[in-house]
Amino acid sequence: MTANPGELEAVGDAVGQSVSAEVTGRSPTRIAFDRLRKDKVAVGCATIMLVMVVLAALAPVIAGALDIYYDIKDPAAPSPSEVLEFDGYPAIGPPLHPFTWEHPLGLAPKTGVDNLAYLLYGLRTSLIVALAATIFSTVIGLVIGLVAGFSRGWVDTVLSFIIDLFLSFPFLLGMLALAPILISNAGNDLDKLARAQFIALISILVIFGWMGLARLIRGQVLSLREREFIQAAEVIGVPTRRILFKELLPNMVAPIVVAISLALPGFVAAEALLSFLGLGLTGTPSLGKMLADAAPYYKDYALYLWMPVATIATLTLALNLLGDSIRDAFDPKTRR
Amino acid sequence: MTPVISGSTNHGKGGPVMRFKKPIVAFSTAGLLALAACGGGDGGGDSGNSDQSIDKETLGNTGDGKDAEAQGPVEIEGAQEGGTVTVLTALGLTTPIDPSDLYYTDTNAVMTGLVTRQLTQYVYDEESGQMVLVPDLATDLAQPNEDFTEWTFEIRDGVKWETGDPITPEEVAFGMCRSMDNKTFPNGPGIYFSNPYFLGGEDYKGPYTEKDPNCEKQEAISFDDTSVTVKMSKPFVDFDYYASFPSMGPIPLGDASDPAEYARRPMASGPYKIKSYSVAKSLVLERNDQWDPATDAGRTAYPDGYEFKAGQAPDQMDQILLADSGAGQTTIGMDDVDAKNYREFQNEHSDRLVLGGQPCTFFYALDYRRITDRAIREALLWAIPYEDQVLSSGLIPDVNAIPATGLMPPGVPGREEYNPVPEHEPFATDAEKAKQILADSGNEGYEIKFLFRTDLDTDVAGKDVLVKALEAAGFKATPIPTTVANYSADRGDPKGEANIRSYGWCSDWPSGSTWMPPIFQSTDIDEIGFGTNESAFNEPEVDQKINEVYELPAEEQPAAWQALEEEIMTEYLPVIPRYYGGVAAAHGSKVNGHEIDNTLGMPTFKQIWLSQE
Numbered sequence: 002m003t004a005n006p007g008e009l010e011a012v013g014d015a016v017g018q019s020v021s022a023e024v025t026g027r028s029p030t031r032i033a034f035d036r037l038r039k040d041k042v043a044v045g046c047a048t049i050m051l052v053m054v055v056l057a058a059l060a061p062v063i064a065g066a067l068d069i070y071y072d073i074k075d076p077a078a079p080s081p082s083e084v085l086e087f088d089g090y091p092a093i094g095p096p097l098h099p100f101t102w103e104h105p106l107g108l109a110p111k112t113g114v115d116n117l118a119y120l121l122y123g124l125r126t127s128l129i130v131a132l133a134a135t136i137f138s139t140v141i142g143l144v145i146g147l148v149a150g151f152s153r154g155w156v157d158t159v160l161s162f163i164i165d166l167f168l169s170f171p172f173l174l175g176m177l178a179l180a181p182i183l184i185s186n187a188g189n190d191l192d193k194l195a196r197a198q199f200i201a202l203i204s205i206l207v208i209f210g211w212m213g214l215a216r217l218i219r220g221q222v223l224s225l226r227e228r229e230f231i232q233a234a235e236v237i238g239v240p241t242r243r244i245l246f247k248e249l250l251p252n253m254v255a256p257i258v259v260a261i262s263l264a265l266p267g268f269v270a271a272e273a274l275l276s277f278l279g280l281g282l283t284g285t286p287s288l289g290k291m292l293a294d295a296a297p298y299y300k301d302y303a304l305y306l307w308m309p310v311a312t313i314a315t316l317t318l319a320l321n322l323l324g325d326s327i328r329d330a331f332d333p334k335t336r337r
Numbered sequence: 338m339t340p341v342i343s344g345s346t347n348h349g350k351g352g353p354v355m356r357f358k359k360p361i362v363a364f365s366t367a368g369l370l371a372l373a374a375c376g377g378g379d380g381g382g383d384s385g386n387s388d389q390s391i392d393k394e395t396l397g398n399t400g401d402g403k404d405a406e407a408q409g410p411v412e413i414e415g416a417q418e419g420g421t422v423t424v425l426t427a428l429g430l431t432t433p434i435d436p437s438d439l440y441y442t443d444t445n446a447v448m449t450g451l452v453t454r455q456l457t458q459y460v461y462d463e464e465s466g467q468m469v470l471v472p473d474l475a476t477d478l479a480q481p482n483e484d485f486t487e488w489t490f491e492i493r494d495g496v497k498w499e500t501g502d503p504i505t506p507e508e509v510a511f512g513m514c515r516s517m518d519n520k521t522f523p524n525g526p527g528i529y530f531s532n533p534y535f536l537g538g539e540d541y542k543g544p545y546t547e548k549d550p551n552c553e554k555q556e557a558i559s560f561d562d563t564s565v566t567v568k569m570s571k572p573f574v575d576f577d578y579y580a581s582f583p584s585m586g587p588i589p590l591g592d593a594s595d596p597a598e599y600a601r602r603p604m605a606s607g608p609y610k611i612k613s614y615s616v617a618k619s620l621v622l623e624r625n626d627q628w629d630p631a632t633d634a635g636r637t638a639y640p641d642g643y644e645f646k647a648g649q650a651p652d653q654m655d656q657i658l659l660a661d662s663g664a665g666q667t668t669i670g671m672d673d674v675d676a677k678n679y680r681e682f683q684n685e686h687s688d689r690l691v692l693g694g695q696p697c698t699f700f701y702a703l704d705y706r707r708i709t710d711r712a713i714r715e716a717l718l719w720a721i722p723y724e725d726q727v728l729s730s731g732l733i734p735d736v737n738a739i740p741a742t743g744l745m746p747p748g749v750p751g752r753e754e755y756n757p758v759p760e761h762e763p764f765a766t767d768a769e770k771a772k773q774i775l776a777d778s779g780n781e782g783y784e785i786k787f788l789f790r791t792d793l794d795t796d797v798a799g800k801d802v803l804v805k806a807l808e809a810a811g812f813k814a815t816p817i818p819t820t821v822a823n824y825s826a827d828r829g830d831p832k833g834e835a836n837i838r839s840y841g842w843c844s845d846w847p848s849g850s851t852w853m854p855p856i857f858q859s860t861d862i863d864e865i866g867f868g869t870n871e872s873a874f875n876e877p878e879v880d881q882k883i884n885e886v887y888e889l890p891a892e893e894q895p896a897a898w899q900a901l902e903e904e905i906m907t908e909y910l911p912v913i914p915r916y917y918g919g920v921a922a923a924h925g926s927k928v929n930g931h932e933i934d935n936t937l938g939m940p941t942f943k944q945i946w947l948s949q950e
Contacts, residue, residue, distance in 0.1 A: 073729070074801045076809065081802065082724040087733050088679045110677065112729055112798050194791065194818055283797060294794070297652050301677060 029331075030254060036330040043326035046319040053316060057128050060121035069104060069115035071122045071286050084113040096302045106308055109291075110298060120308055122286040127316065130199075131268035134206035139261055142211035146218025147245050151226055161219070168212045176205050176275060195284035202281050206268050214260045221253050255331035262324035266317040273313050288313050402462060402469035403577075405478040410630035411460070411637050413930065413944060420947035421642045422928065423664055424940075425654045426671035430647040431617040435600040436583035437515045438522035442843075442937040443671060448583050450636070450934075450942030451622055451643060454606040456490050456509070456565075456580035460635040461932050461941040466693075468936045470577065471634045474509065474586065474606075478577045485572040485891070490580070491564045497627040498589065499605040506560040508587035511544070511594075513567065514552035516584035518543020521596050526845070530579050536568040545596060574891045578846030608638030620645040639946035651675055658923045659686065666925040667947050669940055673921050676731045682923055690923050691940075692736060693933020697843035697918030698746050699738075702872035705911050706862075707836040712778030714910040715758055717785070717837070719771035720810035722802050723764040723915055729798040736921050740764040741914035744902055745852045748935070749844060751895025757906040757914075764916075771810035784813040786835050788827055791818045831862045831873065838871045843918070846936070849898020854883050856912065857905055874911040 027035075037043045056063070064070065070078035086092045091108035094101050106116040149160035179201075225231060226249070234244050275281035276289030283290070288309045295306040429443035436453050439445060449455060458473035472478055475490040482488075492506045516527035517538055532538040535557035544552050552558070559566050567576070579585060588594045589604055602611050608630075609622035622643040630638070655678040657665045674682055674690070682690045701721065703714050724734060732738035740763035745752045756762065775781050785807050789800035800816045807814035817834055819827045828838050844851045859875035860868040867873060882904075886897040905911065920938045924931045930944040 072801070073798065074805050076805065078805075080722060080725045080805070081728040082722075085728050087735070089676045089728055089731060089733075090680075111731055279792070283791060283794075297675075298677060301681075 033330040046323040057125040069118040071118040123288040138210040142214030146215040150219035150222025259328040266320035407471035407634035409633040416946040446939030455586040510560040512588035694935035695918035695938030716771040716774040722806035737919040738916040768809040872911040
């Protein structure tokens with residue numbers, strides 16, 4: 002990358018001071034990671050994320066070790082009449098009985114499902130959905146952005162129009178309309194239904210989630226393709242594919258990483274929102290669904306509501322702050 | 338004969354119980370949770386943790402309650418006039434209020450209690466907590482001929498419409514004639530009672546469909562200056578009960594009762610008239626000054642008016658009633674209180690919690706064509722997780738889900754408590770026993786298929802519970818997904834895959850004749866489908882016996898129905914009774930006289946009054 006003269010001067014100052022100490026070649030990515038490592042917020046958030054990922058990954062192990070179940074279908078899970086009182090409140094643990102290690106976070110009313118187990122599996126679902134949606138939407142956004150930006154003329158016009166079309170389409174309305182259609186195609190097969198819901202949810206998130214990145218990339222490509230190194234490559238006859246992926250793409254690592262790290266929490270929240278509205282997952286544990294189930298109990302069993310709220314809040318906050326830090330780290334204009 | 342919309346594992350209570358097999362698609366998830374409960378402590382076994390508990394012996398009992406001598410005016414000691422009662426409901430008031438088209442419990446309670454008058458009516462008897470059948474527009478409970486094929490009602494003098502015009506026997510006769518038009522009034526009870534029983538009713542299509550505005554082509558109903566006579570094509574022993582239905586009341590002649598118009602604003606003959614009405618939203622009633630209490634043996638009219646608000650969020654309704662401030666003090670909840678709020682109502686506001694019965698049974702109908710081995714049916718009886726399903730659907734054992742023994746609920750005359758399989762106690766689930774029976778009969782791994790609604794949370798939970806229990810008992814469980822919108826059609830499809838179906842049924846009036854024939858009489862499956870016989874039960878011998886009971890003298894019929902039920906259930910076990918219905922409603926602190934009309938499971942609107950400051 003070339004820098005403008007003003008920046009060059011500033012960098013020159015900094016270089017001038019440190020030259021005497023040690024001169025080592027460092028890639029922009031390396032610099033960014035070094036900056037990240039010094040950022041306390043980033044380190045804290047990354048740790049939280051790591052813990053959450055580990056918890057989610059180990060959900061079956063933890064649930065097995067504590068002998069708790071997220072699914073009332075499980076043959077070993079206690080039946081509702083064994084663990085619930087006559088009005089559906091848990092007969093063990095909060096809110097009516099003292100804390101017990103048997104069920105550290107208590108039981109869900111009406112079904113008697115263990116809250117900790119459900120929370121762990123719900124976290125798992127959230128992370129898988131968010132990750133899958135992020136990966137797919139990034140790939141789609143990247144390809145469309147690259148193609149639109151690099152190919153002048155009608156291709157760019159059409160692609161830009163499609164991007165604008167999807168951007169202007171009301172996101173929530175689209176989801177409300179699409180979710181039942183996708184799900185209704187599942188027919189009578191229950192496993193297929195659960196799978197269909199899962200795929201439908203991810204698809205919807207992707208369908209409405211790729212445009213931001215596509216636009217960003219298109220803009221970057223538009224400015225980059227006028228640079229000398231791209232023109233040189235074109236002149237010496239480098240194939241377009243190679244220019245796109247070998248010349249342009251490496252120059253856009255920073256905006257891509259930033260977009261990904263900011264998209265993740267968005268997808269976590271979107272999954273929770275859709276499941277809360279009953280449009281997302283029904284057969285799979287989900288934080289949003291737990292939130293919907295718990296909402297009516299806010300008065301008598303606040304803990305039940307706070308658990309999914311706290312989990313979603315922690316997850317999205319940590320991811321957002323981490324995303325912010327990553328953006329700062331990758332942005333050469335940031336000075337700390 | 339009243340089917341109830343019900344879930345595959347839980348039922349659609351909380352709102353009006355549907356008196357007809359038409360589905361209400363708009364059951365919100367939340368609405369289904371609007372259920373209440375009471376009863377036992379841990380495990381829910383014992384009830385009676387308060388002095389208020391449902392009298393399980395007489396739940397819905399109206400059998401011995403008839404008083405042909407009752408006279409108006411009715412006065413309640415200490416009752417005060419004035420005020421407007423607010424009535425909240427989540428699911429109510431969505432169904433027709435045209436008297437000829439009215440067959441749902443909520444609209445029935447509101448219209449017959451406050452707006453329209455019929456030949457007979459029920460009043461609440463404080464002492465027994467039961468409903469008693471008394472005359473309304475008729476001067477007594479009618480005089481049937483010896484074999485119950487001709488009923489004559491003397492019509493009371495001096496009863497007026499809200500317009501001030503007198504109500505004539507001709508208008509009563511027209512109302513009855515109108516009920517035979519089941520094409521114009523497809524929701525009404527006429528198709529079940531008017532057409533089959535009235536002389537020539539099978540052929541007569543009603544005044545609108547036949548283009549016979551004065552009902553001259555029918556032969557069943559005749560009238561003179563003071564009375565109306567109905568001739569039956571077959572004995573109709575319980576016609577005095579049917580005479581309490583809105584469709585058995587007067588309807589103005591001619592254009593005044595044009596079906597499209599009249600459906601929006603039926604003319605009032607009772608103490609209140611309709612000020613405004615918006616389907617599924619609101620109904621406002623104001624005083625009808627033409628109503629004369631001296632002519633009415635059942636109704637009082639202390640409040641100045643009523644305001645019904647439908648489509649309420651169940652939890653919000655409970656919070657309004659719990660808070661009991663402002664308008665909440667003069668509010669009645671028409672639906673059950675939410676299970677999760679039940680304890681608070683019971684502990685802190687027990688004076689405002691009203692428990693009562695509902696003559697309904699919820700059961701699994703086992704497809705008789707498919708599950709042919711009785712051993713499998715008996716194994717199912719042991720395998721069904723009764724209590725787990727009740728809890729997961731948000732009902733409370735012993736309050737609005739009372740463990741069922743036989744099919745007919747308590748209160749049906751002649752009913753006696755018995756267990757279809759003697760050693761099986763109600764609500765008992767024993768997977769080992771079921772497994773044993775399956776193994777002994779060589780049916781291990783028998784596949785049970787049942788419907789559940791994917792878009793109804795309680796149904797999904799109920800499905801999980803049932804699958805688990807069936808598998809624990811050695812069955813193979815195959816849930817078949819459907820949606821709330823398609824549920825009723827899928828369940829009623831004889832070619833559908835399910836081999837057990839969840840069903841609910843309520844008495845229209847206390848008689849075994851509203852239970853045995855509709856549930857067990859064989860139907861032509863190919864031609865008309867299940868009808869109301871959802872187990873497709875078909876035994877010519879039983880059909881024969883049902884007809885024989887009809888031939889018996891009226892006083893021998895109750896015991897005969899009970900004997901027949903025991904015989905069918907012990908020998909064939911075509912249905913598995915799960916629980917009987919119940920009601921737990923609440924009201925504000927200024928509301929008095931709110932009890933449960935256990936023929937409908939609805940508030941006793943006829944006797945409500947508000948304390949004035």
